[in-house]
Amino acid sequence: MATKRGFRVRMSTPNARCLGSAPRRSRTAIALAAATATCMLAAAPALANTGSVYFDNTGNAGAGGDLFQTIFEGGARNVGLGATVFPNLTVGDDNIAVGDQALVENGSGSDNIAIGSKTLSTTVTNANKNIAIGSDALISNTDGDENTATGWGTLTFNTSGDDNVATGSQALVRNTTGSQAVAVGAGALVNNSTGEANTAVGDLALQNNTTGDQNVALGFEAGSNLTTGKGNVDIANQGQAGEAQTIRIGTQGNQTRAFLQGVNGTSISGPTQRVLINANGQLGTAKAATHQPGGRAKPLRGTVRRLVATVKRQQRQIGRLQRKVRNQG
16 A cells, blocks of 8 residues: 555554654644643633523523522522522512523512613512613612613612613613603603602603602603602703793794694684783783673663663752752852
């Protein structure tokens, strides 16, 4: 059998058929590759822990480090991925936790979704149907229900507030017990603590509201001057501090024309008043004579009779005065 040029087959070497006898440069490359592979294999366990996988016949599944500790008593359909998966869960159902310390303290809460580092990490018991997506979202929630927090730091300090929706970095970040708020936009309702039923759409909308309730703000920094007022509606307007139950639409100097459809040519029934506007754009009404369509003028007979009687009485008084003057003269 002819031997390839540059190789010498050494049948006494066990690996001769695989390696042969290569030139010095080839042998050096092979040795270096083998050493590198050996180092990589030896170093792999030190770089990462491959962890483990858990699943059972009730639909619970987990992958990562510590999975479903021994106190787990029978919750169903829980799914976790992270270094520590549901270490305190006892009987909660239908929870999803993805990320370091996500839902780490949850014991019996159900239907919660936590995706991101420390999301819903202090939820212990009785907190249900919350959704937290983004690092530190709903991190302080203990027993608040049905909150939705999407974005970094959303609803971070919420403890027991319910039915809140926060979307955007740090939206409703300082809310603690306020409920039924909607904040869409970075920093929307950022300082709200206990205010109820506020709606803020736009970056920094209602940013300074703390305890005011039932305010609506739409637009960048809309309603940002409101602090504790109630029942305000600010659309593309920053509002005024301390005011309540006020509607402001547009910003003075930014808009020069206004159109409202459905007014011109539309008749309304009942008493009417004129609508006025002042230099600040405030609307108001002025009293006008009441018009009664189809009504008839009241008869004047009674009025004329009363006037005639008054004239005659005055004439008699004048006659008496004249006689008195003559007698004295």
